[in-house]
Amino acid sequence: MAYWLMKSEPSDISIDDLAKKAAQTIAWYGVRNYQARNFMRDDMKLGDGVLFYHSSCAEPGVAGIAEVASMAYPDETQFQPKNKYFDAKSTRETPRWCNVDVQLVKKTRLVSLQELRDHAQLTTLRILQRGNRLSITPVTAAEWKIIFKLAEIN
DNA sequence: GCCAACGTTGGC
DNA sequence: GCCAACGTTGGC
Numbered sequence: 001m002a003y004w005l006m007k008s009e010p011s012d013i014s015i016d017d018l019a020k021k022a023a024q025t026i027a028w029y030g031v032r033n034y035q036a037r038n039f040m041r042d043d044m045k046l047g048d049g050v051l052f053y054h055s056s057c058a059e060p061g062v063a064g065i066a067e068v069a070s071m072a073y074p075d076e077t078q079f080q081p082k083n084k085y086f087d088a089k090s091t092r093e094t095p096r097w098c099n100v101d102v103q104l105v106k107k108t109r110l111v112s113l114q115e116l117r118d119h120a121q122l123t124t125l126r127i128l129q130r131g132n133r134l135s136i137t138p139v140t141a142a143e144w145k146i147i148f149k150l151a152e153i154n
Numbered sequence: 155g156c157c158a159a160c161g162t163t164g165g166c
Numbered sequence: 167g168c169c170a171a172c173g174t175t176g177g178c
Contacts, residue, residue, distance in 0.1 A: 007176090033161075033174095056176050113177080131159045133175045155178105162173080 002048045003139040004039070004068070005127060006102065007055040015052055015063040015107050024104035025069050029077045030085045031099060036136040040100045041072040049144055050102055053127070054110070055135075061112035062147055070101035108151035121146055 006028065008014070018026055031037050050066040074095035077085035090096040116122050126137035139147075 009176095035161095060177070133160065135175085157178095158175100160173105160175085163169105163171085165170095166168090 002043060002045065003051070003141065003144040004044065004048060005051040005053050005062075005125075005137050005139050006066075007053045007127075007135045009056045010054045010063075011057065014054065015104070018052070018064075018066070018102075018104045019107060021104075025101050027076070028099045028102050029075045031075070031135060032085065032087070032097060033135065036134055037097060039136050039138065041098050043138075044068045044072065044100050046071065049139075051139060051144070051147060052102075052104075059110055059112060061110045061115065062108070062151060063110055064107040065105040065148065065151065066102050067105055068100050069103035072098040072100050075099040109153075111147060111150045115150065116147070119146065119150070 010017075013026060018024060028040070031040065046068055048068040050068060051062045052064040052066045054060055054063045074092075075085070075097040077083045078087040078090045078095065078097045079092065080086055085097075087096055116125060117128055122128065122143060125139070125143050126132055126134070
């Protein structure tokens with residue numbers, strides 16, 4: 001079992017939006033970075049743990065726990081000409097982009113970016129590294145355990 | 155809105 | 167295949 005941190009802009013899809021979806025599940029569409037895509041396509045497995053992270057907002061941080069709910073499959077938005085994620089170079093025969101489904105496990109208190117930064121044992125967390133912009137990053141079991149516990153403290 | 159950091163594109 | 171220009175990300 002692997003663990004991941006997945007960024008979402010709450011103005012697009014927040015943890016509360018996810019909670020309102022059918023089966024509290026969404027397709028993680030819109031990833032247009034090869035490294036992030038490869039994580040979904042090559043490494044994600046059903047049941048992998050996901051830290052649902054709010055980015056580009058007033059209070060960036062981990063907002064809840066989710067899990068990988070499907071294996072990767074073609075991202076539908078790449079085929080939709082009016083969609084902002086449309087990719088003219090992608091075809092049904094050889095799709096370029098894929099996504100997994102992500103299902104909410106539970107909303108937690110917000111574990112802020114600052115709190116993550118301040119934690120002595122989280123200095124290795126990928127999103128805290130200088131210049132990291134990847135929207136999907138692996139999380140170690142040790143990091144997961146720490147953040148999971150932090151989120152539990154209400 | 156700024157800006158640092160990084161990824162992608164495309165001319166050569 | 168190099169690399170300058172450009173676009174995007176995301177915290178502040």
